[in-house]
Amino acid sequence: MATYSPPISSLSAADDQRDQTAGLRILRQMALFVAVGYLAYAVVTIPAITASLAVMDTWWTALALPLVFGTGIMLGPLAWRASARRVKTATTVATAGYLIAIGSWWFGWNGQLLDGTDIWFSMFCGVAAIAAAIALRPGYAFAVLCIVVAxxxxxNHTVRTPEFNGPLLPDMAWAFAFSLIYFAAAVMAMRTAAILDSTRAQAYTATSEAAAAQARTAERLRFAQLTHDEVMTTLLAAARQDASVELAQQAHRALTALDESATTEVGACVSAADAVAQIRAATSAADPAVRFQSTADTAASGGPQYLLEAVRTIAAAAAEAVRNSRRHAGPAAGTWVSVTANQGRLCVEIVDDGVGFDPRRVPAERLGIAVSIRGRMAHLAGGAATIASRRAEGTRVTLEWSAH
Structure with missing residues (x-):
């Protein structure tokens, strides 16, 4: 096998578990947008907050500031690491904090009037509505928008001196229209996220069903081959000639093959030679030009034994890796498959010297790696898959199974 060993950035099955769905990425981006909005308004409204101290009791201001800005700004750190549930909970808290602040305003007002300045929390009611759009269903979020605007x-009209107030309804309509633009964008973003996640889940289901159908087809083909090669051949030989030692041996081989074909229950094992043969057959079927080598440790008594389920899973994942290499590595790329069979451990490496790629930037809709390789190995007890690649430096796929 060629001594090609690219310096590569890797992505293992554990890394794959941290992959973000499209919906979670959009949710985090929207939460970060809200957090930045609250942070910006916390700075911009400092003069208005200072002016409001003349008309609002200190206890209310001390309570309202963390309720509004604290709950909103905390969405920023949570957007980076927290789960979707925690992010939505935090946006709900931010929405509730704003509603509590404006709901308790009357109790903190000392009756004085602002001279030409808006009350500070009226300047960004749309941000609270966007937070509601992230956390709540569109109908409930729209109700929040109407409440905070009204x-x-x-x-504002109550706390300002009358000469600075315009007509109430036109002011309300303008504030509603201005906030509605950003609110509608947030609702559409969350709807898009839900559609993307639903489509992705359907694609995974369809891929799994296709894989199951392929497995059934392969099993039917295996039995058809067994029937033709062993059973029918033996019966034809028996019809054409009298009983003989050769015919008895042929019948014995057919019965042995039938018995072996039935041992597909959980715990069935195959030898190292059979494991290597299955992997060779699967990868060669995926690409006849693949270069193959194997190393088997047969020092132990009877040679290593491997779970048939593990061998078939690795063979299927290796075949998918070879197909990916054939499709994407480039016309001039070479592909090598190396199998190492030790006692209680089976390792397959698929290496190519093609164009390579960034494993962390594989689109969510590309299911060959996520489902057919890493997902397949993740569902195998003792199985693991590591995919390492770098642009212009090739790709290495490592499939491992250990009995311990």
Whole structure:
């Protein structure tokens, strides 16, 4: 086998578990957008907050600031690492914090009026509505938008000196229209996220069903080959000639083959030679030009034994890796398959010297790696898959199974 060993960035099955779905990525981006909005308004509204101290009791301001800005800004750190459930919970808290602040405003107002300045929380009611769009269903989020717009505009008209107030309804309509643009964008973003995740889940289901159908087809083909090669041949020989030692041996081989074909229950094992043969057959069927080598440790009594389920899973994953190499590595690329069979351990490496890729940037809709290689090996007890690649430096896929 060629001594090709590219310096590569790898992505294992454990890394794959941390992959973000499209919906989670959009959710985190929207949460980060809201957090940045709250942070920006916390700076911009400092003069308005200072002015409001003349008309609001200190206890209310001390309570309202963390309720509004604290809960909103905390979405930033959570957007990087937290789960979807925690991010949605945090956006719900941020929405509730804003509603509590404006709902308790009356109790903190000392009756004085602002001279030409808006109350500070009225300047970004749309941000609270966007947080609601992330956390709640569209209908409930729209209700929050209507409540915060109506409440903040009404409070503004109440707390400002009358000469600075315009007509209430036009002011309310303008604030609603302005906030509605960003609110609608947030609702559409979350709807798109839900559609993407649903489509991705359907694609995974379809791929799994296709894999199951392929397995059934392969099993039917195996039995058809067994029937033709062993049973029918023996019966034809028996019909054409009298009983003989050769015919008895042929019949014995047919019965042995039938018995072996039935040992597919959990725990069935095959030898190292059979394991290597199955992997060779699967990878050669995927690409007849693949170069193959194997190393088997047969020092132990009777040679190594491997679970048939493990061998078939590795063979299928290796075949998918070879197909991927054939499709994407480039016309001039070579592909090598190396099998190492030790006591209680089976390792297959598929290496090519093609164009390579960045494993962390594989689109979610590309299921060959996620489902047919890493997903297949992840469902095998003792199995693991590592995919390592770098642009212009080739790809290495390592499939391992250990009995311990």
């Amino acid at each position: 409440a903040t505009v009404t409070i």
